[in-house]
Amino acid sequence: xxxxxxxxxxxxxxxxxxxxxxxxxxYLCGPTVYSEAHLGNARGPVVFDVLTRYLRHxxxxxxxxxxxxxxxxxxxxxxAGEDKMEKAARAARIEPMQVAQHYTxxxxxxxxxxxxxxxxIEPQASGHIIEQIQVIEEIIANGLAYEVNGSVYFDVxxxxxxxxxxxxxxxxxxxxLAGTRANLEGQSxxxxxxxxxxxKKAAPEHIxxxxxPWGEGFPxxxxxxxAMSRKYLGKLSDIHGGGLDxxxxxxxCEIAQSQGSHAHTDEARFWVHNNMITVNGTKMSKSxxxxxxxxxxxxxxxxxxAFGYSPMVVRFFLLQAHYRSPVDVSDDALQAARxxxxxxxxxxxxxxxxxxxxxxxxxxxTAAQQLLALAAKPAEFLNDDxxxxxxxxxxxxxxxxxxxxxSTPAAxxxxxxxxxxxxxxxxxxxxxxxxxLRDEPRANAEQLLDxxxxxxxxxxxxxxYDKVDQIRAALKGQGIVIKDTKAGVxxxxxxx
RNA sequence: GGCAACGUGACCGAGUGGCUAGGUAGAGGUCUGCAAAACCUCCUACAGCGGUUCGAAUCCGCUCGUUGCCUCCA
Numbered sequence: 001x002x003x004x005x006x007x008x009x010x011x012x013x014x015x016x017x018x019x020x021x022x023x024x025x026x027y028l029c030g031p032t033v034y035s036e037a038h039l040g041n042a043r044g045p046v047v048f049d050v051l052t053r054y055l056r057h058x059x060x061x062x063x064x065x066x067x068x069x070x071x072x073x074x075x076x077x078x079x080a081g082e083d084k085m086e087k088a089a090r091a092a093r094i095e096p097m098q099v100a101q102h103y104t105x106x107x108x109x110x111x112x113x114x115x116x117x118x119x120x121i122e123p124q125a126s127g128h129i130i131e132q133i134q135v136i137e138e139i140i141a142n143g144l145a146y147e148v149n150g151s152v153y154f155d156v157x158x159x160x161x162x163x164x165x166x167x168x169x170x171x172x173x174x175x176x177l178a179g180t181r182a183n184l185e186g187q188s189x190x191x192x193x194x195x196x197x198x199x200k201k202a203a204p205e206h207i208x209x210x211x212x213p214w215g216e217g218f219p220x221x222x223x224x225x226x227a228m229s230r231k232y233l234g235k236l237s238d239i240h241g242g243g244l245d246x247x248x249x250x251x252x253c254e255i256a257q258s259q260g261s262h263a264h265t266d267e268a269r270f271w272v273h274n275n276m277i278t279v280n281g282t283k284m285s286k287s288x289x290x291x292x293x294x295x296x297x298x299x300x301x302x303x304x305x306a307f308g309y310s311p312m313v314v315r316f317f318l319l320q321a322h323y324r325s326p327v328d329v330s331d332d333a334l335q336a337a338r339x340x341x342x343x344x345x346x347x348x349x350x351x352x353x354x355x356x357x358x359x360x361x362x363x364x365x366t367a368a369q370q371l372l373a374l375a376a377k378p379a380e381f382l383n384d385d386x387x388x389x390x391x392x393x394x395x396x397x398x399x400x401x402x403x404x405x406x407s408t409p410a411a412x413x414x415x416x417x418x419x420x421x422x423x424x425x426x427x428x429x430x431x432x433x434x435x436x437l438r439d440e441p442r443a444n445a446e447q448l449l450d451x452x453x454x455x456x457x458x459x460x461x462x463x464x465y466d467k468v469d470q471i472r473a474a475l476k477g478q479g480i481v482i483k484d485t486k487a488g489v490x491x492x493x494x495x496x
Numbered sequence: 497g498g499c500a501a502c503g504u505g506a507c508c509g510a511g512u513g514g515c516u517a518g519g520u521a522g523a524g525g526u527c528u529g530c531a532a533a534a535c536c537u538c539c540u541a542c543a544g545c546g547g548u549u550c551g552a553a554u555c556c557g558c559u560c561g562u563u564g565c566c567u568c569c570a
Contacts, residue, residue, distance in 0.1 A: 028570095029570075030570095031570080032568085032569085037570090038570090039570095040569085040570050041569090041570050042570080043570060044570045045570085084568075166499095169499075169500085169565075169566085170499065170500075171498075171499055171500095171565090171566075172498090172499090174498095175497090175498045175499070175566085176498080176499095176566070178497070178498065221568085242570065243569080243570030244500095244501095244564070244565080244570080245564075245565065245568095245569055245570065246569080246570070247500095247565075248499090248565060248566065249565095249566085249567090250569095273570095274570070275501090275564085275570095276563090276564070276570075277570085278563080278564095281562065281563065282562095282563075282564095283563075283564065283569090284570090285568095285569055285570090286568080286569060287567095287568070287569070288569095316519095317508090320508075320509065320510090320518085320519070321508085321509060321510085322509085322510070325501095325502090325509080325510090326501085326502080326563075326564080327508090327509085328508080328509095330507085330508080332507050332508070332520080332521090333507075333508045333509085333520090334508090335507095335520075336507070336508055336509095336519060336520035336521080337508080337519075337520085338520095339519075339520060339521095340518085340519040340520070341519095343519080343533095344519095346533080346534095350534095381510095387510075387511095389509065389510050389511095389517085389518070389519090390510060390511080390517070390518080392510095392518070392519080393509095393510070393517055393518035393519080394517090394518085395518095396517095396518055396519070397517090397518080400534090400535080403533090403534050403535065404534085404535065406534080407527090407534070407535070408535095
């Protein structure tokens with residue numbers, strides 16, 4: 001069964017075929033870097049990390065783009081253009097770019113800790129003003145945007161005459177107009193309340209500004225993704241994703257911009273949306289204030305959580321739910337995830353042990369086939385719209401089999417070395433390379449060292465010099481030398 | 497108001513017409529110097545009410561409840 005993904009555009013699962021094989025272009029809407037990332041911000045990157053890892057595992061040549069939005073994103077229409085970046089910068093009395101850089105650095109740290117491989121390209125909106133202006137010019141040339149007082153707006157009703165504005169989020173402009181009639185205030189520049197800004201004129205106090213054919217200003221909220229996706233992935237990329245809350249208006253506008261520019265495409269063939277993370281059933285969001293910051297939750301108790309959780313536990317927790325389902329965060333759920341994660345990691349160590357067991361006897365073909373059938377499951381489930389919870393369930397089934405084999409030499413012999421090696425390889429590959437779950441050592445090296453030095457001292461007191469020499473040699477192999485001083489036993493890094 | 501979801505056992509969370517999800521917790525057992533791990537067995541649920549069907553957690557309708565988007569949000 002080939003890989004299929006749920007495409008928001010068609011509202012059904014579709015078989016995945018690259019637009020230009022063997023290349024696959026994947027774009028994930030990245031963070032706006034004006035504040036710390038919270039747990040909700042981690043879901044998309046983790047899901048897309050698994051997706052890109054799996055696409056590579058399947059042999060595709062993936063170009064994964066995850067942008068950094070460091071300009072734009074107005075606080076609201078009402079305050080007539082104060083930028084989130086600027087607001088944060090003004091509050092901290094520093095350069096807006098300093099704010100962006102700070103949170104960009106933090107974001108990268110957290111994503112790396114969560115096991116997300118760095119994207120192949122991580123473009124910044126501020127570095128692509130020229131490209132964005134070009135897209136605007138194309139849209140104007142196509143008669144789908146208009147300039148008013150140094151700002152440029154996308155003409156939604158006009159666009160809707162030939163294309164359907166709302167095709168992604170399944171809404172009609174009539175419905176939308178009915179819903180917005182109440183708050184027409186402050187939108188006087190727009191011909192229609194549905195129109196959205198492609199370029200905004202900068203007020204005198206606005207710090208982040210760039211020259212353009214329409215005067216000094218800054219790009220609109222949705223433009224950077226269209227411009228950068230096109231620049232790095234072509235007019236039609238394979239997969240474009242983000243959180244469900246970006247579906248409208250962000251992604252809807254992206255499609256309109258792309259169709260309205262000279263690209264004339266939906267920007268991506270597959271539109272993939274991950275669901276939200278909730279706290280007590282309600283969405284985690286900045287505006288609601290019920291968020292759990294990643295940095296905080298890795299360290300210790302924070303907000304609704306009475307304990308801290310390591311990045312890998314968080315990753316496992318996220319992968320235990322399907323990406324299109326909402327997932328509720330709680331101590332109970334995370335603690336269950338932690339145990340499951342550790343069980344899976346203990347499995348990695350078991351594999352080495354299994355390979356070392358000498359099992360002689362007749363290989364039974366059916367036993368070998370059974371094991372290989374189990375090992376085939378994880379891929380089968382990932383192929384079905386990236387069903388990570390089922391893939392994990394399959395890995396646990398496989399692990400249970402490994403555990404049985406480890407204590408039953410006769411059964412191990414029946415399976416045979418070949419099938420065992422293959423199944424073990426699958427387990428390792430899916431856990432580590434595809435799902436990206438790596439072992440997080442919990443043992444404290446210095447404490448273990450102290451323990452060893454304790455045994456060393458005891459051996460020395462017993463004049464068990466064989467043991468003493470053994471310990472010395474073993475530690476030396478780790479680059480550590482033991483020093484017997486008058487004050488007691490100490491250790492130091494070997495200087496050899 | 498418009499659009500879109502969801503309601504699964506003690507908890508988390510898969511599953512979409514008949515066949516075991518899985519993890520965690522709990523009970524009993526095997527193993528064990530103690531313990532842990534592991535393995536075996538058990539606890540076997542699908543909001544409610546109707547309908548379709550030989551058969552429904554799964555399809556349809558209604559009721560109740562929860563949520564998301566429509567404004568920045570992953």
